[in-house]
Amino acid sequence: MTDLNTLTIADARDALRKGETTSKALTESCLNAIDSAGALGAFVHHTPDLALKQAEAADARLQAGDAPAMCGIPLGIKDLFCTKGVASQAASRILEGFLPEYESTVSAKLFDAGSVMLGKLNMDEFAMGSSNETSVYGNAVNPWRRETEDTPLTPGGSSGGSASAVAADLCLGATGTDTGGSIRQPAAFTGITGIKPTYGRCSRWGVVAFASSLDQAGPMTKSVRDAAIMLETMCGYDAKDSTSANMPVPNFEAMLSGDIKGKTIGIPREYRIEGMPAEIAQLWDDGTAMLKEAGAKITDISLPHTKYALPAYYVIAPAEASSNLARYDGVRYGHRATLAPGDGITEMYEKTRAEGFGPEVQRRVMIGTYVLSAGFYDAYYNRARKVRALIKRDFEQVFEAGVDAILTPATPSAAFGLGEMANADPVQMYLNDVFTVTVNLAGLPGITVPTGLNGQGLPLGLQLIGRPWEEGDLLNCAYALETAAGFVAKPGKWW
Amino acid sequence: MSIDESTAARVAKLARIHVQDDALPALAQEFNTILGFIEQLNEVDVEGIEPMTSVTPMALPRRADVVSDGNQQTAVLSNAPDAREGFFAVPKVVE
Numbered sequence: 001m002t003d004l005n006t007l008t009i010a011d012a013r014d015a016l017r018k019g020e021t022t023s024k025a026l027t028e029s030c031l032n033a034i035d036s037a038g039a040l041g042a043f044v045h046h047t048p049d050l051a052l053k054q055a056e057a058a059d060a061r062l063q064a065g066d067a068p069a070m071c072g073i074p075l076g077i078k079d080l081f082c083t084k085g086v087a088s089q090a091a092s093r094i095l096e097g098f099l100p101e102y103e104s105t106v107s108a109k110l111f112d113a114g115s116v117m118l119g120k121l122n123m124d125e126f127a128m129g130s131s132n133e134t135s136v137y138g139n140a141v142n143p144w145r146r147e148t149e150d151t152p153l154t155p156g157g158s159s160g161g162s163a164s165a166v167a168a169d170l171c172l173g174a175t176g177t178d179t180g181g182s183i184r185q186p187a188a189f190t191g192i193t194g195i196k197p198t199y200g201r202c203s204r205w206g207v208v209a210f211a212s213s214l215d216q217a218g219p220m221t222k223s224v225r226d227a228a229i230m231l232e233t234m235c236g237y238d239a240k241d242s243t244s245a246n247m248p249v250p251n252f253e254a255m256l257s258g259d260i261k262g263k264t265i266g267i268p269r270e271y272r273i274e275g276m277p278a279e280i281a282q283l284w285d286d287g288t289a290m291l292k293e294a295g296a297k298i299t300d301i302s303l304p305h306t307k308y309a310l311p312a313y314y315v316i317a318p319a320e321a322s323s324n325l326a327r328y329d330g331v332r333y334g335h336r337a338t339l340a341p342g343d344g345i346t347e348m349y350e351k352t353r354a355e356g357f358g359p360e361v362q363r364r365v366m367i368g369t370y371v372l373s374a375g376f377y378d379a380y381y382n383r384a385r386k387v388r389a390l391i392k393r394d395f396e397q398v399f400e401a402g403v404d405a406i407l408t409p410a411t412p413s414a415a416f417g418l419g420e421m422a423n424a425d426p427v428q429m430y431l432n433d434v435f436t437v438t439v440n441l442a443g444l445p446g447i448t449v450p451t452g453l454n455g456q457g458l459p460l461g462l463q464l465i466g467r468p469w470e471e472g473d474l475l476n477c478a479y480a481l482e483t484a485a486g487f488v489a490k491p492g493k494w495w
Numbered sequence: 496m497s498i499d500e501s502t503a504a505r506v507a508k509l510a511r512i513h514v515q516d517d518a519l520p521a522l523a524q525e526f527n528t529i530l531g532f533i534e535q536l537n538e539v540d541v542e543g544i545e546p547m548t549s550v551t552p553m554a555l556p557r558r559a560d561v562v563s564d565g566n567q568q569t570a571v572l573s574n575a576p577d578a579r580e581g582f583f584a585v586p587k588v589v590e
Contacts, residue, residue: 097574098574099573101567101574199550199551200551200553213549213550239558242555242556243549243551243553245551245553246556305539308535308536311533311534311535311536312536314532314533315533315536322510326511329511330576331575331576331583331585332571332574332583333574333575333576334574334576335576336576336577339586343586344587344588345585345586345587346511347513347586348585348586349511350508350512350513351513353511353512353513354512354513354514357512362510362512363522363525363529365510365512366506366507366510366522366526367526368510369506369510370498370506370530373506373509380533380536382546383536383537383539383541384533385546385547386541386544386545386546386547387536387539387541388547389544389545389547390541390544392550425525425528426525426528426529427528427529427532441550442550443550468551
């Protein structure tokens with residue numbers, strides 16, 4: 001049998017149900033893989049004792065029969081999810097030492113289904129970043145390297161630890177969160193699958209908030225089938241999140257027929273951005289041809305406000321962040337600065353936040369403060385919300401015209417070197433999310449699937465965008481694309 | 496719109512983040528880069544468009560007006576940097 005940690009969730013589930021392996025064996029295999037993968041910086045808090053205890057309970061449940069699909073599956077959990085009694089820092093110094101007294105709804109759903117937590121995963125601080133370089137824990141590293149050199153590459157961000165861990169087979173799947181592309185971009189950079197569901201599908205309760213109107217959790221997995229299985233467990237109504245959708249959750253896996261005959265796939269012309277590398281354009285054309293070959297109808301579409309998505313995002317997300325992050329004041333939890341004699345409460349706030357937040361978080365909180373401040377609220381914040389309404393309308397018009405899903409590149413490039421963007425201005429880094437951020441602004445489901453390698457042997461992905469609440473159809477389209485692309489490459493082990 | 500050092504200092508104060516004086520020029524410069532990028536939004540015709548309040552049209556759900564949680568003083572205080580006698584402790588606020 002192959003190493004157990006390299007199994008997909010679907011294969012592990014089937015093996016567990018047939019009694020061919022145990023959750024304990026799967027878990028131990030992953031724990032061993034994690035122990036020898038320190039160089040990847042993926043796992044930042046290890047919970048082996050908890051994992052083995054959960055695995056034992058899962059095995060008992062499996063023995064009794066009728067265990068859910070995710071029962072016994074070892075997972076990594078992004079550090080943004082509050083996990084009861086286990087450090088949950090959002091990769092920030094300001095939450096150092098914080099041990100939640102409660103469990104996030106999404107992680108609770110996974111654990112109730114019998115899943116095993118191996119530990120917490122690295123990420124950009126408060127999910128603000130596209131390269132995992134803003135983390136207080138240090139960088140997460142991509143298991144992939146360019147063919148001809150060994151420059152350490154970014155796994156993307158913000159869910160960089162999740163992406164690295166899944167791509168390197170340290171776990172069978174991982175949770176991620178996506179505010180502007182934080183599941184889909186790292187998934188594309190590491191050759192795995194990541195889906196951000198429709199806004200409201202996954203409860204945000206217990207997930208450290210970045211931008212509440214954009215944040216959504218989702219799975220990061222080794223296949224589309226695994227994404228379907230894990231997503232179904234993560235979704236569902238939660239009264240504790242006022243924007244949680246009170247809708248039934250379908251059996252997503254049952255919708256993976258691979259049959260997309262007669263489906264209409266839109267190719268948005270505005271995504272063919274100036275200066276798009278030839279290999280990205282080629283990948284996109286190849287993916288279009290694959291879907292056509294599979295029986296889909298391909299149609300050119302226009303989403304005219306695409307260009308304004310990133311600027312609108314960089315008003316709305318920082319505005320919401322400045323409000324959400326106001327709670328980190330050194331009073332109720334986390335870090336408090338050491339005060340000088342005579343310091344009052346204002347000095348305590350200011351010093352605590354200066355010490356506790358890294359530079360990118362400080363920058364975004366201050367930008368958010370500025371765009372919400374008196375005199376600028378209308379010019380920036382309200383205007384951005386109007387543009388957001390127009391971006392959403394673009395998609396609605398396309399869907400009304402009969403488009404079932406939209407195919408785009410996932411990222412403007414393959415994974416870049418860690419530190420390569422250190423001297424670029426912040427806006428250059430923001431451009432990483434140019435293809436993904438529209439989806440958050442419109443609240444739509446989006447999935448990235450690895451479909452090829454670039455000239456240097458690095459994975460590249462394509463994104464499919466679906467109609468709201470139709471994750472099942474979207475996953476099926478992605479399944480057809482995955483099948484046609486036949487992407488099987490894995491990173492060579494150097495760590 | 497150009498941000499000078501005094502505006503940067505004012506924003507830092509509003510955000511309750513201490514910024515050293517010698518860091519203000521670089522900060523102002525970064526703000527200008529980001530706001531320059533955001534300025535593109537002025538090209539969009541937003542006449543007659545309502546600002547989005549909810550990405551999914553929905554009414555906020557209501558629940559019965561009853562106590563659903565509480566009596567968790569220990570849990571609430573367990574992560575406080577400084578808690579005394581059942582309260583969060585902070586530097587003196589009122590003279």
